[in-house]
Amino acid sequence: MRKLVLLVVLGMTAAVAHAQAPVKVGYADVDYIFAQMPESKQIDAELKSLQTQLKNQSDQKVQEFQKKLADYQANINTMLEPVRVNTERELQQLQQNIEKFQQDAQTTIQNKQTSLMDPVYKKVGKTIEETAKENGFSFILNQQIGGLDVILYGDEKMDISDLVLKKMGVTPKPATTTPAPATPAPKK
DSSP, X not given: OHHHHHHHHHHHHHHHHHOSSOOOXXXXXXXXXXXXXXXXXXXXXXXXXXXXXXXXXXXXXXXXHHHHHHHHHHHGGGOOHHHHHHHHHHHHHHHHHHHHHHHHHHHHHHHHHHHHHHHHHHHXXXXXXXXXXXXXXXXXXXXXXXXXXXOSSOOGGGBOHHHHHHXXXXXXOOOOOOOOOSSXXXXX
């Protein structure tokens, strides 16, 4: 990933060196933009609702398994061999069903998240492109990719995140800062 970013930056540097027209590079924080959009709260609510629903179903299956396991453990000494083998097979099948349900639930959540977020990311991408063209930017980089900083330093004048939000009709919320303590705590 870092090699790719380095390659992109080197390519842009080479393009800048050979270009006759000045190249204007800006950046945007897509995660920040997405968090400011009203759609993000609705998407979060839908995903949490789905997660709760699937967790409740999973918990119900686990409780059923635990009840049958407790019954099995309480009666194992008095069970006939064929009944014991059949019960063990049933418990093993229940456990496998629970594991499969949990894996399927994760896939369902991921698919739902993708289906809800794709249109929003497309809208953001289109608005970033329009904003960049309107403001004369040649390139716009994402400030972070996968939680890793791509832009280690950037002049705030080159950050178009708030311009993108305004173009979409969203009023950017001011950044909240936590004041630093006036004096450091004494060491013990």
